[in-house]
Amino acid sequence: MVSEQPVISFRKVSKIYQNGTVGLKDIELDIQAGEFVVIVGLSGAGKSTLLRTINKMHEISSGELLVNGVSLAPLRGKKLRALRREIGMIFQNFNLVKRVSVQRNVLSGRVGYYPTWKSVLGLFNPADKKRAVAALQRVNLAEKIYARADELSGGQQQRVAxxxxxxxxxxxxxxxxxxxxxxxxxxxxxxxxxxxxxxEFKITTIVNLHSVPLALKYADRIIGLRAGRLVYNKPIDQVATQDFAAIYQEEEK
Amino acid sequence: MNQVPERTFMQKYHLKGIGWTIIFILLLFLSSVMTEVNWGEFFSNLGQFFALLGRMANPDWQYTNIVVQPIIETIQMALLGTTLGTLVAVPFAFLAARNLVKSPLVRGGIRFFLNLVRTLPDLLLAALFVAIVGIGPTAGVWTLAVFSFGMISKLFYETVETIDSGPIEALQAAGANRVQIIAFAVVPQVVNNFVSYFLYTFEINVRASTVLGYLGAGGIGVFLQRSLSSFRYDQTAVIIIAILLVVVVIDGLSNILREKLL
Known part of the structure; x- marks a missing residue:
């Protein structure tokens, strides 16, 4: 892979929902490998939509979206799943299966690497079971491995996610x-x-946040969306606090 | 501004509710006229009812030994039929669920088929299967299997449609295929409800299978019909008591189990 090639590249990407709502409008954006990007904006500005186009949970209406240099538009079936298993996703509501153990929840992140029958029978490799323990140790929850997911607090559930x-x-x-x-x-x-x-692992990370202080604390780069348009895009050392007023300005009707 | 609005004349005097009630009473009256239900006759024959009850008051306890075997057969029929029907219903339920199958064509086709199956009453099915596989418990098992299939598939797909879609989204985003999504995100959310509905259907089937024998589909019903047609009401009494006992015990057990599950 060429080191200068962006991991994610939006070229004039628009998304219009079936009811006519504009989700995204002419987004031009490159994200480099290993970046920690925070997207800020009002509710309904298109932050979730933008995020979900990257793993094709949402289709785009026009433009081109490249991940690792591959255009997402024609990806279907097996190839789409192969892309998705290389993209982890974290949700506001954690989206764990509440009635099963933490262990099984963590292992379910691995099913994309298994043939159907093997995963359905729960035949995970010993290496993956060790990996699950290591992943839980990393988020400080190793002792909860056999607990049911709904016995955990919200914060703990998100760390399991x-x-x-x-x-x-x-x-x-x-x-x-x-x-x-x-x-x-x-x-x-x-x-x-x-x-x-x-x-530690140079995982390119894109986070939607409401909170400006958090964005300032963690981001390498801050991106602002307003009404589906990219209105702000600056590396953290160029960000000034007063910039946010423009991003959070209500859309004039 | 900020005032309580005037109610319309319709709302004020509940015209809609009153109208529907009148229509309903009229329908009841008309159907009793057209079917020639005679209330006088019903009550004047009440004496016959008590006479029957009197003859059943002295159960022939000797008959108990003969009844045990067919009662067990009835339970076995219900268990087999419910299990077979459930096994076939599970894949159909997943295919009929709105949140799993996006194609309205597939879903619609499956649901239409399930609706068709559900329109067949169990007694009709029994008559049909007695004609196909002959008199005996096999016909009963088939009847109950088809009957449970229709009922369970509907209960199951409605359960699947109530689950939290979050885990489905998470699994999808992790690159899971359809079967993996069902196994990891759907099944854990529905399995307890499925077992509970299975037990509920089993309860219903035990009760239903007592009558199926009437049509020659095996079980205790055969004996029930035999005793009634030979006017041995003392034996009928034993059978009814036995059925009552079994149904009460099975209902109780399944209720306890279902409460623990949910």
């Missing part, structure tokens, strides 16, 4: 409002988990 994403051995992690439903203390823990993975 981080471990699940890490199980994928991803090159990219997408986090959609990962701390929106957490208290300040667990917020720090989860954001630190993400930052550590980013620095």
């Amino acid at each position: 981080v471990a699940r994403a890490f199980m994928q051995q991803p090159r990219i992690i997408l986090a959609d409002e990962p701390v929106a439903s957490l208290d300040p203390l667990t917020t720090t823990a989860v954001m630190d988990d993400l930052k550590n993975l980013n620095q």
Whole structure:
């Protein structure tokens, strides 16, 4: 891979929903390998949509989106799944399966690497079981491995979700409002988990956040969206606090 | 501004509710007229009912030994039929669930088929299977299998549609295929409900299978019909008590189990 090639590249990407709502409008954006990018903006500005186009959970309407130099538009079936297993995703509501053990939740991050019958029967390799333990140790939850996911607090559940994403051995992690439903203390823990993975394994990380102070604390680069348009894009050392007023300005109707 | 709005005349006097009630009572009256239900006759024959009850008051306890075997057969029929029907219903339920199958064509086709199966009443099915496989418990098992299939598939797909979609999204984003999504994100969320519905259907089938024998589909019903047609009400009494006992015990057990599950 050429080192200068961006990992993710948006070329005039637009997304219009079937009801006519504009999700994204002419996005031009390159994200380099190993970057920690934070996307800020009002609710409904298109942050989640932008994130979900990267693993094709949302289709784009026009333009081109490249991940690792490959255009996403024609990807289907097996090839799409191969792309997705290299992209970990973290959600606001954690999206764990509440009734099963933490271990099985973490292992489920690995199913993309297994043939159907093997994963359905729960036949995970010993190497992957060790990997699951290591992933849980990394987020400080090794002792909870046999607990049911719904016995854990919100912050702990989100950290299990981080471990699940890490199980994928991803090159990219997408986090959609990962701390929106957490208290300040667990917020720090989860954001630190993400930052550590980013620095230690050079995992390109893109996080949607509401909070400006958090963005300033963790980001290498801050991107601002307003009404589906990219209105801000600066590396952290050029960011000034007063810039945010423009991003968070209400759209004139 | 900020005032309580006037109610319309319709809302004020509940015209809609009153109208529907009148229509319903009228329909009831008309159907009793058209089917020539005679209330007087019903009550004047009440004496016959008590006479029957009197003859059943002295159960022939000797008959108990003969009844045990067919009662067990009835339970076995219900268990086999419910299990077979459930096994076939599971894949159909997943294919009929709105949140798993996006194609309205596939879903619609499957649901249409399931609706068709559900329109067949169990007694009709029993008559059909007695004609196909002959008199005996095999016909009963087939009947209950098809009957459970229709019922369970609907209960199951409705359960699948109520689950939290978050884990499905997570698995999808991790590169899981459809079967893996079902195994890891759907099954854990529905398995307890599935078992509970299985037990509920089993309960219903035990009750249903007591009558199936009437049509020659095996089980205790055969004996019930025999005793009634030979006017041995003392034996009928034993059978009814036996059925009552079995149904009460099975209902109780399944209720305890289901409470623990949910």
